[in-house]
Amino acid sequence: MRPLFATISTAALKHNLSVVRRHVPRSRTLAVIKANAYGHGLMRAASALSGAEGYALLELDAAVALREAGFGQRILLLEGLFEPRELPEIVRHGLAIVVHGRDQLRMLDELPPGAALEVFVKINTGMNRLGFPPAQFPDALRSLQSNPGVSRITLMTHFASADEARGVQWQMDLFERLANGAGLPASLANSAAVLRYPGTHRDWVRPGIMLYGCSPFTGSTGVELGLRPAMTLESRLIAVRDLGRGDTVGYGGLFAAERDMRVGVVACGYADGYPRHAPTGTPVEVEGRMTRTLGRVSMDMLCADLAGIPEARVGSRVVLWGGGVPVEQVAEAAGTVGYELLCALAPRVPVRERE
Numbered sequence: 001m002r003p004l005f006a007t008i009s010t011a012a013l014k015h016n017l018s019v020v021r022r023h024v025p026r027s028r029t030l031a032v033i034k035a036n037a038y039g040h041g042l043m044r045a046a047s048a049l050s051g052a053e054g055y056a057l058l059e060l061d062a063a064v065a066l067r068e069a070g071f072g073q074r075i076l077l078l079e080g081l082f083e084p085r086e087l088p089e090i091v092r093h094g095l096a097i098v099v100h101g102r103d104q105l106r107m108l109d110e111l112p113p114g115a116a117l118e119v120f121v122k123i124n125t126g127m128n129r130l131g132f133p134p135a136q137f138p139d140a141l142r143s144l145q146s147n148p149g150v151s152r153i154t155l156m157t158h159f160a161s162a163d164e165a166r167g168v169q170w171q172m173d174l175f176e177r178l179a180n181g182a183g184l185p186a187s188l189a190n191s192a193a194v195l196r197y198p199g200t201h202r203d204w205v206r207p208g209i210m211l212y213g214c215s216p217f218t219g220s221t222g223v224e225l226g227l228r229p230a231m232t233l234e235s236r237l238i239a240v241r242d243l244g245r246g247d248t249v250g251y252g253g254l255f256a257a258e259r260d261m262r263v264g265v266v267a268c269g270y271a272d273g274y275p276r277h278a279p280t281g282t283p284v285e286v287e288g289r290m291t292r293t294l295g296r297v298s299m300d301m302l303c304a305d306l307a308g309i310p311e312a313r314v315g316s317r318v319v320l321w322g323g324g325v326p327v328e329q330v331a332e333a334a335g336t337v338g339y340e341l342l343c344a345l346a347p348r349v350p351v352r353e354r355e
C-alpha cells in the first residue's frame, strides 16, 4: 500500500475548542466546519467539537447530514440560501441562515408564517464581499423583523484584517453605529479576533482555523498560541539515490547538486494536496530530523535532502506537516497559508483517526 496517509487527532480538536472557551468565557461558539472541516472530515470534526453550541458551514447537504446524524445544536449556513427551493429543507431541518443581500430577502417572502427561521443578518462593514451595505441595512432589518416566518435575528459582520496590523476597530465603529439600539445579539469574531480582540466576542464567536490547531496569523504557529495541530500528513521514502555534483532533481532540473549528496524520494505530491509551489528548502522531516525539499514537487512524489541523516533509507518515516513540521511554515514557503493546505488534502489520501 502506498505509505502516504493523514492522521486526525480528535483529542487535539477537543483541546483547541477548550482554548477557544478560555478566550471567550461569556460567548457561545459556532465551530466553523466548512470545506469538510478544513479537510479534517465533517462528521469526525463535528463529533469531536460537539461541546460547541453550534456549527457553521456553507453546504446545505452537509448541514442536513449533520441533522440526520443527530446533531441538535445550532447549524448556520454561512452563505445562506442560493435558490428559493432550498427554503423548505432549511426550515424542515431547523437550520439557521445568513441573509446577506436583497435577493435573499426576496426569497424569504415565500417563508410560511410560523416557520421559525433563525437568521443572521450580515452587514458589510468593509470586507466588501457579502453583506448589506450600511445604507441598505435598516430596510433589510425592518423587512426581517416584519416577516412572520422569522423567529430570531442576530447581527453579523466579518473582519477583513483581524490577523493584520489594520485590525478591526475601523469595522467595529461602523458596526456599532448600525447595531446601536437594535438590541439584537451579534456575531463578529473569527479565530484571529477570538485570539486578539476580546471586545469583538459578543454573543456568538465563529472560530475556524484555530480549532484545527493552525495559527490565523502569519509568522506564528498554532503551537505558539497553545493550540495542537489536529492533522499530520506523513509518508515514507520509497527510493534513495546518490547524486554527484551537477546532477539535477525532478522536472525542470530546478535543483542541482553542488557536491555528492543523498536524496530521498517521498511518496507525496501535488495530487495529494502538497503544494506544487513549495520551492527547494521547504521544511520536511525525515526519520525525526528536519530537512528540506529539493526541486519541483511532482504529482505523486517529492524529494528530500538526506544530508546529515545517514540512517535514512527506503521506508524511513517522513512528516510533510503536523508534529514537528508546522503546516504554517510549509505554507509560508509555498506562498500560501495553512488554511489552503489543510483544505486541499486530496480525497485519495487515506485518513486515520486517533485520540
Ligand SMILES: *Cc1c(COP(=O)(O)O)cnc(C)c1O
Pocket: 032, 034, 078, 158, 189, 190, 191, 192, 206, 207, 208, 209, 210, 216
Ligand atoms: C470561514 C469563516 C470564519 C472562520 O474563519 P477562521 O479565520 O478560520 O477562524 C468565520 N466567519 C465566516 C463568515 C467565515 O466564512
